[in-house]
Amino acid sequence: MASVTSLSDSVQQHLASALSATLPEAAGADPLLRRSDRADFQANGILALAKKAKANPRELATTVVGRVATGDELVKDVEVSGPGFLNITIADRAITANLAARYADDTGRLGVPLAAHPGTTVVDYAQPNVAKEMHVGHLRSAVIGDALRGMLDFTGEKTIGRHHIGDWGTQFGMLIQYLVENPGELAPAADVDGEQAMSNLNRVYKASRAVFDADEAFKERARRRVVALQSGDKETLELWQQFVDESKVYFYSVFEKLDMEIRDEEIVGESAYNDMMAETARLLEESGVAVRSEGALVVFFDDIRGKDDQPVPLIVQKADGGFGYAASDLSAIRNRVFDLHASTLLYVVDVRQSLHFRMVFEAARRQGWLNDDVTAHNMGYGTVLGADGKPFKTRAGETVRLEDLLDEAVQRAAEVVREKAQDLTEDEIQERAAQVGIGAVKYADLSTSPNRDYKFDLDQMVSLNGDTSVYLQYAYARIRSILRKAGEVRPAAHPELELHAAERALGLHLDAFGDTVFEAAAEYAPHKLAAYLYQLASLYTSFYDKCPVLKADTPQQVENRLFLCDLTARTLHRGMALLGIRTPEKL
């Protein structure tokens, strides 16, 4: 594979060697290079180094400048500015040649190298609950988790998905008992579609709840059913499985609507760890990490206290011997670390569960399951808010069904697409509407920092102006249309050409794609990639305003500009794909 060193990395290396030649003790120091408005790059690192070496920063900077080779190959010009900054201008030829190498990479990676030492990250995301409707809260986990996975995979990290679905707990006693007494209420999973599955599950849920609340004798039978489930009674397990299968039919239909691939072998819910729970408890008790308290097995933390300054423990095993959510998560950690050989555990879960994870992770660290080499992170995301700034609800005050919300987004997108559509058939409009609507929902979520709340505002999301996926999709489609219009004229790089300022700005940004993905992946920050793509589209727009493409002065310039267009399109396409968003060819 042809991997390309980014211009900023090349300059960085240049500066570092000029620096260590000047000041041997600065070997390995970071020249702190960043993009700058004054020149292409600015390096600020000399200031601190001079201070440490008790040297005059401007003098040091001047000597370093004298050691940086300048010319056509990379650095065209470097000068000292201010108290000892370096302003660096890249040669036009170097920009074009670098982009040409990215363009020539036929692996679709745009010349971006793979990580030298990738690890294995288990990503816990998209975890709905059995027999329950998916709501807007489940959206964020799915969308953010999928994007993080896309970005991590691109860096070369091996990712394994885990959909820790809520498929266990006392509520199953009630559901199963109801089904025992009302057989046939759930049609076989093979016979229903997602919508039917959910409406059956809803009906059974409501009906069983009603009997449970009204009938003491049923409540007692439901309680005994929980015991039967936990002890592995065959008939009970079969009915439980029916709830799980039926729910999966529904989950798959929603994920399909979300345009997201979910693999069956990665749906590993709470119940999957049942066989490990007793051992998990035993190991924690033997090591003393967990202690008996009022009959329960618990882990205490000095700094986690509730009302009246009483310590809040993590409950590994209840006094009645039952295991709950924490035991399942602790067992899952053992499985992920020792069987899946994960180096990183990433949990994309609502920030409201962050205390749970803090306790679970700390317990696992004390036990040695997590350590400096195997770390865990809760990517806790904020709440989706309505236009009124309160948690997003329907007008009737109910939680919003995820499906309804997605349907509405697609419908709104259809209006936008239809209005703009020039040569699209009705089928094409519907297909684009799905890509635009779902893309809009995903992008709105991904373009804000995950730990912040964000407002769900469909009007804004499908707007053609501003920081939206539709804007990016239109930019992509416009470029594709220019490339079609070019007909026989093929994009080709001409490094000998001088570049317009708008071409330079676009080119330097294109070169930064790989560095951006690596940074965003390392920080679990999809919004950094989203911001990069938005800026890419904006830079492209101003390039397009200032530099005629098909009507450029010379045939070479037409080809070179087409090449910039095409590389922009490819970069947009790749970046959006990492975020899980489609880029239609025509809009």
Ligand code: ARG
């Ligand atoms: N199913 C849970 C919920 O809806 C989320 C599970 C998160 N993952 C985990 N390993 N606990 O709240």
